[in-house]
Amino acid sequence: MVDKKPYIETIIEKSYPYLKKTFSNKERLLEFIQTVELLKTKTNTKEIIDSFITTYIDFVKQDYQNQYKEVNLKLVDFLEKKDDGVKIIWGDCLDVMRGMKSESIHLMVTSPPYYNAREYSQWKNLNEYLDDMRLIIREAYRVLDNHRVFVFNVGDIFDNDNITTTSTWGKRRIPLGAYFTKIFEEEGFTFVDDFIWDKGEVQSERHKNGNKPYPFYQYPMNCYEHILIFHKHRVDETRYPCPVCGCLKVNGNAHSEIGVKSWECKNLECFERSKANRGKRFSLKSIITQGRQEEKYVIEEDFIKKWRRDIIKINPVIKINSKGENILGHTAPFPTDIPEFAIKMFSYPNECVLDPFGGSFTSVITAKKLNRIGIGIELNKKMFGKSSMKNLINSLQVGLFDKNDIKISEIDLL
Template identity: 85%
Template structure:
């Protein structure tokens, strides 16, 4: 308190003109003021400021989310229900995401079905495949929270695009990584990085030269894939409170990055002013990324060091045993190192992590083990449902979870 005055009153007094701009609907403004009223009893400035900012951001997000009218109420209730943090959605990922609230997912990590590479991923031609993927990426942009990350693993394949010919001679290296990068950027994402996953010796027999040691028969074995990193920065002109004093008396600066509006505090009573009497400069992204920069959430140095290089050696998941049997059930299992990287680097505990092509649920398992809410969407329940669920249960029962009864929430949209 300042002069026995609750600090929240100071914030409201300075911010009220700007609160009226953000919440022009008077009942909504009253609802917000009522929501922060409990802060009158708080005496620690930091607690008051952090709580005010969090409530304000949540109100702004709710108003933005309410603009989208196509949610599936049952699905939203399922996702928002408090449980053990494992949520499985059986169904088409495009349909499922269209039923979700806007900007309700904090991280996305997946590996899509590769064009005509598996029995469950067949398209007439490459253009049909890419257009289907575009629809999914467009919807992913809507459901992913602003200033968050999508980690997308895809490999360049050797196949026929079936656009001009379907013969064997029409096979070529198809640069899916490049095509997907273009689609992501066209749908609003910002390309950040491309880690090359060195798969080493692989089990695949594809791309061999059919024992012909002659020119034009030589194709490399597919021993690498892309781990593409994309940011979502939806352009947002909403005024946000200064993270130092909590007040909304701020002026907008230029966009520091594409889609990232920066602000400068103009409250001359702010606790942090430069020698030139300039106010704190910040953005919503900086509030999100810096608010929990404490030792508790620090990433292990060795883990950071491993991912400093843009060529990463990860052994592929061995699914075929010596007798030629698929011991995992799924034909394209996902190495846990990739979702582990995504979850540790781009999320905090309790964040919602979505894999729209969940497969054997590796991303869901990893998210759960790291204290996040793992959400997986999988279409092929008839083909992989039993084996994937067994993998999920067995993995979660190991280690930290061996003493607990595993609760897995499921919803069927098929």
């Protein structure tokens, strides 16, 4: 009786010509084969296929990441430690992200400093502000993993662009949402959606019309903000294994989305063939998403229904108590609804969620509560450090006996 050949050997045999192209370095190829050959002890075919694909994707990503030579090793060590779920980085977000590995973050969610809206967010003019934001968005594109999402909350403001005039009459509604959408797309992202955050009654005193009930003096109050959704689809010509049989014997197909390369399995012995004898069609994105359609990842129906509307009513965060004190410390916190939406809709447990403008660390807190690794970058340590950290600890500390279980790590790169 002939022993049945381990299925991993079949995968390697059928994939070997393509593995040599993917891993042109012989030592790297040998390292990969030796790693997946450990699957010989497994007997479950699906488990073997899934493990082979995961290992292959990891190796390909490592090779891509190694092309970027500007990483901050101290920062990378800090981020890759597995003993905590909350990581606070004090520093300039552009400098910090420049020290991070490429495609090492699974989701980004943030609300940037608005142009000249706060004492800590002052620019000479609108062009300088947008130029600075462009550099940050460009670096965010490199750091965000491929086929992942950036959720970006921003509000249009009423101010002077300080480019051609600085007079009061030069004030106008500055459509930051539109400007940012243009910048994101120019830097490689794909604009997907725009939820309008209905903030209800406006508390701001800005651009009220005074006591002049005349034409040309009337302006609407700003009672909404944008929740912009951007996808990153870096064009990747790397051949990926068929999710059904695990083999790399696949042919390139059309782009199913902008920047999403698709493939068709050409292994005639694949476990899934169409009536016309066509192979499985897939992409790296579909491997990531369709491979995790399991009960443990199901999003609550009520939560999905809430976000099926394009206008979402969310009450602004109340930060001032009856004594006139700012109980959150930060002057512009945003509600947990936004990071909760982003994290539930566009990430999986134990993945890394980054907020480049940490502020009061709302995104980090929400990520931790949803079993993700929350990473927050904040520049204004002197202004908000103590109050933001206090808010972070209070928000995560469910009870007295949970205090020792809160694992918060900090690194100061200022």
